[in-house]
Amino acid sequence: MFLKEYITDVVTGVTSLLKGMRKTGYYFTHPKEIITEQYPDNRATLLMSDRFKGEVVMPHDANNEHTCTGCTACELACPNGTIKVVTKFETSPEGKKKKAIDALVYRLELCTMCNLCIVACPSDAIKMAPNFEHSVFDRTKLTKVLNQPGSKIREGIE
Amino acid sequence: MYNQTEIIKDTSELGADGELVINMGPQHPATHGVLHLVVTLNGETIKKIEPHLGYIHRSIEKMCESLTYRQFIYVTSRMDYLSSHINNLGCALLVEKGMQIEVPDRAKYVRVILSELTRIASHELWLGAMAMDLGAFTPFFYAFREREMITDIMEDTCGARLTMNYIVPGGLMYDLHPDFQKKVKAFITQFKSKVTEYEDLVTNNVIFQSRTKGVGILSAEDAISYGCTGPVARASGVSCDIRKIYPYEVYDKVQFDEVLETAGDSFARYMVRVKEMNQSIRIIEQLIDNIPEGDFVGKTKNVLKLPKGEFYTRVETARGEFGVYVVSEGGTTPHRIKFRSPGFSNLSVLNHISVGSKIGDLMASMGTLDLVIPDIDR
Amino acid sequence: MFSLEGITTNVQDWLLMKFNPTMALAIECVIVILLSISLFAILGLVLVLMERKVAAHIQIRLGPNRVGPGGMFQTVADTLKLIMKEGLTPDKADKFLFNLAPFVVMMVGMLLLAPIAFAKNFQIWDINIGVLYISSVSSLSVIGILMAGWASNNKYSLLGAMRSGAQIVSYELSAGFAVLTIVVLTGSLQISEIINAQQNGWWIFKGHIPAVIAFVLYIIAVTAETNRAPFDLAEAESELTAGFHTEYSGMRFALFFLAEYINIFIVCAIGATLFFGGWMPLHIGNWEAFNHLMDYIPSSVWFMGKTFFLIFLIMWFRWTFPRLRVDQLLNLEWKYLLPISLFNLLLVAVITILGWHF
Numbered sequence: 040m041f042l043k044e045y046i047t048d049v050v051t052g053v054t055s056l057l058k059g060m061r062k063t064g065y066y067f068t069h070p071k072e073i074i075t076e077q078y079p080d081n082r083a084t085l086l087m088s089d090r091f092k093g094e095v096v097m098p099h100d101a102n103n104e105h106t107c108t109g110c111t112a113c114e115l116a117c118p119n120g121t122i123k124v125v126t127k128f129e130t131s132p133e134g135k136k137k138k139a140i141d142a143l144v145y146r147l148e149l150c151t152m153c154n155l156c157i158v159a160c161p162s163d164a165i166k167m168a169p170n171f172e173h174s175v176f177d178r179t180k181l182t183k184v185l186n187q188p189g190s191k192i193r194e195g196i197e
Numbered sequence: 198m199y200n201q202t203e204i205i206k207d208t209s210e211l212g213a214d215g216e217l218v219i220n221m222g223p224q225h226p227a228t229h230g231v232l233h234l235v236v237t238l239n240g241e242t243i244k245k246i247e248p249h250l251g252y253i254h255r256s257i258e259k260m261c262e263s264l265t266y267r268q269f270i271y272v273t274s275r276m277d278y279l280s281s282h283i284n285n286l287g288c289a290l291l292v293e294k295g296m297q298i299e300v301p302d303r304a305k306y307v308r309v310i311l312s313e314l315t316r317i318a319s320h321e322l323w324l325g326a327m328a329m330d331l332g333a334f335t336p337f338f339y340a341f342r343e344r345e346m347i348t349d350i351m352e353d354t355c356g357a358r359l360t361m362n363y364i365v366p367g368g369l370m371y372d373l374h375p376d377f378q379k380k381v382k383a384f385i386t387q388f389k390s391k392v393t394e395y396e397d398l399v400t401n402n403v404i405f406q407s408r409t410k411g412v413g414i415l416s417a418e419d420a421i422s423y424g425c426t427g428p429v430a431r432a433s434g435v436s437c438d439i440r441k442i443y444p445y446e447v448y449d450k451v452q453f454d455e456v457l458e459t460a461g462d463s464f465a466r467y468m469v470r471v472k473e474m475n476q477s478i479r480i481i482e483q484l485i486d487n488i489p490e491g492d493f494v495g496k497t498k499n500v501l502k503l504p505k506g507e508f509y510t511r512v513e514t515a516r517g518e519f520g521v522y523v524v525s526e527g528g529t530t531p532h533r534i535k536f537r538s539p540g541f542s543n544l545s546v547l548n549h550i551s552v553g554s555k556i557g558d559l560m561a562s563m564g565t566l567d568l569v570i571p572d573i574d575r
Numbered sequence: 576m577f578s579l580e581g582i583t584t585n586v587q588d589w590l591l592m593k594f595n596p597t598m599a600l601a602i603e604c605v606i607v608i609l610l611s612i613s614l615f616a617i618l619g620l621v622l623v624l625m626e627r628k629v630a631a632h633i634q635i636r637l638g639p640n641r642v643g644p645g646g647m648f649q650t651v652a653d654t655l656k657l658i659m660k661e662g663l664t665p666d667k668a669d670k671f672l673f674n675l676a677p678f679v680v681m682m683v684g685m686l687l688l689a690p691i692a693f694a695k696n697f698q699i700w701d702i703n704i705g706v707l708y709i710s711s712v713s714s715l716s717v718i719g720i721l722m723a724g725w726a727s728n729n730k731y732s733l734l735g736a737m738r739s740g741a742q743i744v745s746y747e748l749s750a751g752f753a754v755l756t757i758v759v760l761t762g763s764l765q766i767s768e769i770i771n772a773q774q775n776g777w778w779i780f781k782g783h784i785p786a787v788i789a790f791v792l793y794i795i796a797v798t799a800e801t802n803r804a805p806f807d808l809a810e811a812e813s814e815l816t817a818g819f820h821t822e823y824s825g826m827r828f829a830l831f832f833l834a835e836y837i838n839i840f841i842v843c844a845i846g847a848t849l850f851f852g853g854w855m856p857l858h859i860g861n862w863e864a865f866n867h868l869m870d871y872i873p874s875s876v877w878f879m880g881k882t883f884f885l886i887f888l889i890m891w892f893r894w895t896f897p898r899l900r901v902d903q904l905l906n907l908e909w910k911y912l913l914p915i916s917l918f919n920l921l922l923v924a925v926i927t928i929l930g931w932h933f
Contacts (some may be wrong), residue, residue, distance in 0.1 A: 049911065066635055090358070227814065328897065338636065
């Protein structure tokens with residue numbers, strides 16, 4: 040019957056709307072459900088995943104030594120030309136000539152954090168760091184030299 | 198002050214029979230990106246829609262031709278960024294097929310789990326964005342809450358939240374995070390308890406139903422002739438799930454249903470995606486406790502060279518069939534590459550299904566087609 | 576106990592003592608104008624903040640919380656920003672109408688303030704056709720919206736304005752019928768008499784089912800009249816970017832924004848007056864002690880409490896429901912709301928004639 044259909048239409052429509060309102064009303068009255076993270080304030084407690092790919096860094100130990108041999112595997116693996124390895128020849132006290140890096144230039148503005156350079160590195164000289172706050176006022180600051188000044192290759196790394 | 202007739206003349210460019218041409222996009226809240234629709238209107242009724250592309254063309258296919266087979270995978274994340282993982286998988290599968298690389302079982306299982314998580318994340322985002330197109334803002338935040346759990350899992354294991362690049366030819370880039378299984382299980386429990394929320398807020402809502410039911414009807418014949426795939430075609434009753442028809446990885450070992458609807462309207466497309474999320478959960482539940490131990494990456498040569506010839510693989514992304522076609526000359530880089538992206542074919546039906554409907558219906562049809570513009574316009 | 580009740584008479588007595596009657600009237604007018612303008616400003620700031628907080632909590636967010644304690648001065652900062660922004664006028668717009676439109680919309684809001692009783696004996700103009708005045712003046716706001724949409728020389732604006740026109744004209748009807756039910760129950764169009772009739776109980780309790788139905792219809796209709804979601808077709812963000820005010824910026828945009836919130840306040844105030852007894856405290860039958868206790872709460876608090884409850888209800892709708900389509904919007908009015916309100920009016924007439932209400 041027409042009238043019956045009409046009334047059921049109205050009733051089901053209104054109940055479906057009320058159900059939705061109950062759900063939103065529940066969240067309105069339960070402030071504990073709020074999931075906002077107030078980012079710059081929670082910097083101290085912010086937990087980043089240890090694997091998060093934020094930027095490429097070169098770990099140095101206490102003696103300011105790294106493990107990069109200057110093999111340019113990372114440079115070849117990089118799809119964007121982000122990494123440039125500048126090599127030099129070091130003469131050891133015994134008079135032997137040895138290839139070493141002068142600078143590992145890393146251009147953050149080109150990097151897509153694809154992790155291919157880290158996988159390609161045979162001596163684990165570089166890794167990804169979870170730092171994600173890269174904003175700077177000057178674009179030239181994004182071009183970084185990863186090896187620290189005065190650093191040299193660790194003994195026994197070929 | 199301007200003469201009024203002058204204003205009328207300026208307002209309608211084509212002008213014939215009271216037609217009104219409006220440019221929706223490239224900056225418009227509902228086009229989700231830089232899609233440009235030239236919509237011809239008669240009052241509120243749509244007479245013609247002409248999508249214009251090219252605002253986000255990065256020539257990814259050409260770029261890939263200068264990258265090696267290890268490198269070109271990461272670029273595909275930038276196409277359909279919501280199912281970047283599945284795009285990567287498609288490319289890795291092609292390289293593995295071409296070079297007959299043996300993939301360890303562990304990698305296969307993990308790839309499928311991550312693909313399904315990606316699919317859920319994509320559908321969650323779509324659900325929120327579509328509800329927002331129809332004017333309901335709140336489901337967007339609820340959907341993102343669940344999606345956030347997935348992106349957290351991705352961040353833990355893959356190191357990135359959106360463009361993961363976790364898949365390499367031969368397996369995975371590195372092993373799973375120790376917390377992976379625990380977190381995925383926590384997500385499944387959370388997801389199951391929150392599904393009713395979407396039903397209350399969106400699915401059963403009388404306004405939502407009247408906005409989507411009978412709107413943008415796509416028949417099965419048209420779905421096939423326009424080349425639609427994925428949920429769009431399945432909502433019209435076309436069985437086209439690559440996971441069922443050409444199973445890859447371990448999809449032939451798991452139990453799941455291909456979700457089919459017959460109505461072909463916006464509501465059917467909506468239901469297909471919602472049910473697909475449940476099927477994805479079902480797949481993950483079957484695999485998550487049975488990930489075999491072992492290597493996560495198979496033995497590969499240092500330099501990958503595809504043999505001379507043509508190669509094609511397809512995978513089912515969240516939006517439909519994603520195909521990779523490579524012509525190799527035997528070198529380290531592809532000679533020619535072509536991606537078959539699902540969004541392009543799905544967009545092509547927009548004019549067909551919206552003619553004669555109202556502007557409000559355009560939002561419902563466009564929302565349920567689930568367009569990702571960088572995927573359409575590579 | 577402090578209340579607004581005595582202030583008006585005190586002020587008038589003082590003015591009449593100091594000045595001649597014409598001068599006193601002029602000063603009273605100035606005071607009223609200043610008061611209503613400042614009420615507008617304060618209401619705008621409070622309601623926008625309230626909307627954002629309600630939306631945030633419904634959407635499991637925190638909302639504004641940076642400017643001032645708990646984000647209290649966020650809207651003040653926003654207003655400052657809008658004042659400093661350049662108000663652009665499109666090159667080919669009808670400049671006169673374009674600049675006039677926000678003020679028309681604003682003016683309607685100001686006119687509507689006149690018959691509202693904010694507290695006991697605190698009313699600008701207790702006109703004897705108060706309800707009729709409200710229904711007739713509130714429909715003027717559509718002129719401002721149409722003007723804005725037409726003069727912008729923008730297709731989105733035009734579509735939005737046309738939608739708004741169709742919408743307000745239709746929903747006026749059921750809002751009017753809902754108001755009529757209360758008029759039938761009271762037997763008067765005067766706001767003060769409607770309130771006085773609710774001394775021993777509000778109409779929503781006294782009026783049986785018809786009053787409840789009328790209240791539901793009223794809330795739906797005024798949500799549509801004020802262009803709020805789920806009926807915000809005139810500015811449907813995902814369809815028409817911003818609808819009729821797409822081309823407005825700076826303070827002129829702020830006026831539209833403000834007018835929206837003022838309109839919500841006014842329709843909610845009228846709803847509170849008609850169905851919840853305006854400033855009348857909650858009285859239950861012959862519970863003398865309870866009634867006495869309720870009388871201690873100032874009447875202005877009662878009025879504001881009820882009004883803000885209704886405003887919250889309308890905000891709750893907005894953040895829960897999807898938007899209707901334009902033809903469904905008209906369907907809802909002409910196929911559902913209007914027949915139901917006609918039937919309801921008949922019902923309430925029968926009840927009143929037979930004297931079945933309390």
